[in-house]
Amino acid sequence: MPDVRRIDPNVVDTARDTGIPVDDVELAVELAGIALDNPITTASGCFASGAEIDRFYDVTELGAVVVKSITLEPREGLPTPRMAETPSGMLNAIGLQNPGIDAWLERDLPWLQGRGAKVIASLAGKSVEEYREVARRLRGRGAVVGLEVNLSCPNVEHRGLVFACSPDQSAQVVAAVAEEADVPVFAKLTSDVTDIVTVARSVTDAGADGLTLINTLLGMSIDPETGRPRLSNVYGGLSGPAIRPVAVRNVHQVATALPDVPIIGCGGVRTVADVVEFTRAGATAVAVGTSTFVDPFVGQTLVAELRSWLARRGIRTITELRGKVVA
Amino acid sequence: MMRRGFVQGRSEADTPVRAICEVMARRREGAYWQLSFSSPEIADRARPGQFVEIAVGSPGALLRRPFSIARVSRQGAFASTVDVVFDAHGPGTEWLTSLDVHDLVDVVGPLGTAFPLPQRKVSCLLIGGGYGAAPMYFLADELARQGLRADMIIGAASQERILSAIEAKRISASVTFTTEDGTLGERGRVTDVLEDVARSCRTGVVYACGPNPMLRAVSERCRELELPVQVAVEEHMACGVGVCFTCVMPVRAKDGRVRMKRSCIEGPVFNGARIAWDETRWRNEPDVLDDEPDEQPVQRLTDAELWGEG
Ligand SMILES: Cc1cc2nc3c(=O)[nH]c(=O)nc-3n(C[C@H](O)[C@H](O)[C@H](O)COP(=O)(O)OP(=O)(O)OC[C@H]3O[C@@H](n4cnc5c(N)ncnc54)[C@H](O)[C@@H]3O)c2cc1C
Ligand SMILES: Cc1cc2nc3c(=O)[nH]c(=O)nc-3n(C[C@H](O)[C@H](O)[C@H](O)COP(=O)(O)O)c2cc1C
Ligand code: FES
Numbered sequence: 001m002p003d004v005r006r007i008d009p010n011v012v013d014t015a016r017d018t019g020i021p022v023d024d025v026e027l028a029v030e031l032a033g034i035a036l037d038n039p040i041t042t043a044s045g046c047f048a049s050g051a052e053i054d055r056f057y058d059v060t061e062l063g064a065v066v067v068k069s070i071t072l073e074p075r076e077g078l079p080t081p082r083m084a085e086t087p088s089g090m091l092n093a094i095g096l097q098n099p100g101i102d103a104w105l106e107r108d109l110p111w112l113q114g115r116g117a118k119v120i121a122s123l124a125g126k127s128v129e130e131y132r133e134v135a136r137r138l139r140g141r142g143a144v145v146g147l148e149v150n151l152s153c154p155n156v157e158h159r160g161l162v163f164a165c166s167p168d169q170s171a172q173v174v175a176a177v178a179e180e181a182d183v184p185v186f187a188k189l190t191s192d193v194t195d196i197v198t199v200a201r202s203v204t205d206a207g208a209d210g211l212t213l214i215n216t217l218l219g220m221s222i223d224p225e226t227g228r229p230r231l232s233n234v235y236g237g238l239s240g241p242a243i244r245p246v247a248v249r250n251v252h253q254v255a256t257a258l259p260d261v262p263i264i265g266c267g268g269v270r271t272v273a274d275v276v277e278f279t280r281a282g283a284t285a286v287a288v289g290t291s292t293f294v295d296p297f298v299g300q301t302l303v304a305e306l307r308s309w310l311a312r313r314g315i316r317t318i319t320e321l322r323g324k325v326v327a
Numbered sequence: 328m329m330r331r332g333f334v335q336g337r338s339e340a341d342t343p344v345r346a347i348c349e350v351m352a353r354r355r356e357g358a359y360w361q362l363s364f365s366s367p368e369i370a371d372r373a374r375p376g377q378f379v380e381i382a383v384g385s386p387g388a389l390l391r392r393p394f395s396i397a398r399v400s401r402q403g404a405f406a407s408t409v410d411v412v413f414d415a416h417g418p419g420t421e422w423l424t425s426l427d428v429h430d431l432v433d434v435v436g437p438l439g440t441a442f443p444l445p446q447r448k449v450s451c452l453l454i455g456g457g458y459g460a461a462p463m464y465f466l467a468d469e470l471a472r473q474g475l476r477a478d479m480i481i482g483a484a485s486q487e488r489i490l491s492a493i494e495a496k497r498i499s500a501s502v503t504f505t506t507e508d509g510t511l512g513e514r515g516r517v518t519d520v521l522e523d524v525a526r527s528c529r530t531g532v533v534y535a536c537g538p539n540p541m542l543r544a545v546s547e548r549c550r551e552l553e554l555p556v557q558v559a560v561e562e563h564m565a566c567g568v569g570v571c572f573t574c575v576m577p578v579r580a581k582d583g584r585v586r587m588k589r590s591c592i593e594g595p596v597f598n599g600a601r602i603a604w605d606e607t608r609w610r611n612e613p614d615v616l617d618d619e620p621d622e623q624p625v626q627r628l629t630d631a632e633l634w635g636e637g
Contacts, residue, residue: 045571045572046570046571047570048569048570048571048572052568052569052570052592053568053570055337055342055343055568056335056336056337056342056343056345056568057336057337068572076585076586076587077572077575077587079606080562080563080573080574080575080607081562081563081573082563082572082573082574082575083563083564083565083571083573084563085387085388085389085390086387087387088387088389089389090389090390090565092565092571092573094571094572094573097572097575097587240389241389290389290565292566292570293390293391293565293566293567293568293570293571294382294389294390294391295345296345296435296566296568296570297335297336297345
């Protein structure tokens with residue numbers, strides 16, 4: 001008898017079916033005024049332009065597509081090796097390889113728009129003015145329903161310090177983007193700070209309509225034999241199931257402190273159970289990153305399985321679970 | 328729920344699928360292991376040079392492992408099979424050796440670009456290093472089907488790391504073995520014999536797969552000999568499907584600029600002459616080529632003539 005569990009770590013749904021018809025379940029959510037058919041989105045940098053996964057399934061089945069962070073100029077990124085596997089996760093140092101805003105607007109966005117996808121555009125930059133300029137060029141683009149400000153970039157004007165580590169500088173970037181934006185703005189924060197609630201407050205005061213929590217955690221891996229760092233860039237971002245408890249904690253902390261701010265939960269989402277966990281912690285939507293590398297179909301599978309998970313338990317809308325943590 | 332025969336993906340013939348495949352055979356091949364699993368969907372779509380991503384169950388392993396398709400059999404009695412050959416050296420490949428016949432493996436494929444086949448009747452030289460010889464058997468089959476002559480150079484550190492020597496003899500017009508310790512064939516590297524073999528076989532095009540330093544050496548030697556060369560590279564891959572940008576190779580575009588191309592989706596097969604080897608992380612490898620060739624090989628075709636490129 002083949003042992004199927006050996007090859008799929010997915011959680012088996014053991015609930016006894018006492019529920020409602022699957023068709024009675026409503027997955028739609030409202031995210032800072034954006035209407036999404038379901039709460040499953042992609043994590044920036046983990047879905048390329050969208051077309052790559054559309055070979056496998058129709059990407060418009062997802063609530064929204066969050067695209068790879070776009071910068072003003074095209075970027076070739078860092079040298080290889082750019083990744084290293086770690087227990088339950090991976091480290092990456094890509095260096096924001098992207099075609100630049102103009103090429104993205106010309107080539108990638110029309111494709112997403114043609115497919116009918118809801119697009120959340122992630123933007124990055126080295127200076128406040130660069131973020132502002134990218135945001136300006138994203139104005140009035142039909143398919144773009146939201147902007148996500150990736151604050152995990154070093155600020156060239158400020159000793160190379162990462163924007164997200166400073167509440168003030170994060171706020172400056174978000175204020176600049178919010179001035180230009182004609183759609184809701186999400187600030188994507190890192191957990192590598194003393195107090196994420198302080199940063200969250202600072203960026204929402206500066207005009208962020210919502211938050212994405214969290215970006216990767218800074219990590220390092222060294223080959224014990226050669227003594228060399230496994231990434232050419234030495235340090236890299238840790239993602240995957242390994243960071244999920246940290247992400248859930250951050251979502252819960254921020255949702256508790258700022259209950260009216262919509263949150264996209266992100267970090268190690270793989271199964272429906274993880275989606276529910278983030279929702280209970282206070283997230284309105286979830287973003288799936290590293291799991292797509294393991295299973296290109298994971299987004300589609302989550303949408304389908306979330307509906308039946310809720311139906312089996314007699315839950316009619318996913319929003320009923322939001323913020324429900326039992327003391 | 329996962330079950331035997333489970334396939335996920337669009338039905339179009341050129342799109343990869345995810346399939347739960349049954350292991351049909353697992354055996355030693357010298358220093359390597361060979362695994363055959365049944366998947367009509369992957370077997371029917373696969374072309375030489377492409378690879379599969381296999382989910383491994385070893386503790387702490389999250390990411391799939393990429394393996395070149397070594398051969399497909401499309402006429403199996405009840406299921407077509409796909410073969411991979413691998414070197415067991417880390418947790419993922421070790422885990423694969425623990426699979427038994429009838430176990431299930433979760434496979435995504437076929438992925439990546441295939442070797443372009445010559446549009447003219449030229450004789451082909453297939454160079455494989457270590458387990459990199461695996462896709463060369465698949466390619467040799469395909470070339471034979473097209474009525475093209477295929478010669479082989481198979482190189483490795485030692486005899487037991489030469490993959491399927493008998494198979495190589497069966498399938499090719501001629502085969503030259505090189506081992507670094509001299510236990511089989513010529514002592515040395517594939518590049519040491521490349522020029523002689525290319526001249527005596529009237530080679531018109533070269534295909535190579537193996538460790539990247541070898542591919543670099545082969546590409547450089549082919550440039551000197553003005554032989555077109557297609558190589559299948561290996562780069563660490565997190566996704567294998569084009570979404571993560573971990574697997575990039577510096578490739579010179581037609582405008583002369585070097586761009587980081589994803590080797591999982593824009594490769595793993597690249598025109599060897601286009602790779603900017605100096606900008607890869609193997610730049611510190613010793614240069615295995617030092618002597619200049621004294622004579623040009625007989626057949627010379629431009630890229631455009633061969634592959635129809637502009
Ligand atoms: C397109 C392609 C085709 C390949 N074909 C074959 C094949 O036919 N036979 C074979 O034996 N090996 C092949 N490899 C290399 C093979 O994927 C690695 O040896 C294997 O992933 C190692 O996994 P591990 O857990 O045993 O080792 P570990 O070294 O512990 O792996 C850790 C991580 O590093 C990555 N990694 C390690 N070595 C390599 C490598 N050489 N290339 C790419 N990633 C690596 C792994 O995928 C994994 O994510 C191929 C690689 C690529 C990119
Ligand atoms: C290869 C890779 C590239 C990433 N690129 C970006 C990026 O361009 N912009 C960004 O905001 N986050 C980027 N991230 C972070 C993810 O969006 C996400 O926040 C993080 O990986 C945690 O989620 P996960 O565990 O589901 O992957 C990247 C992550 C990975 C693994
Ligand atoms: S391995 Fe992810 S883009 Fe190539």
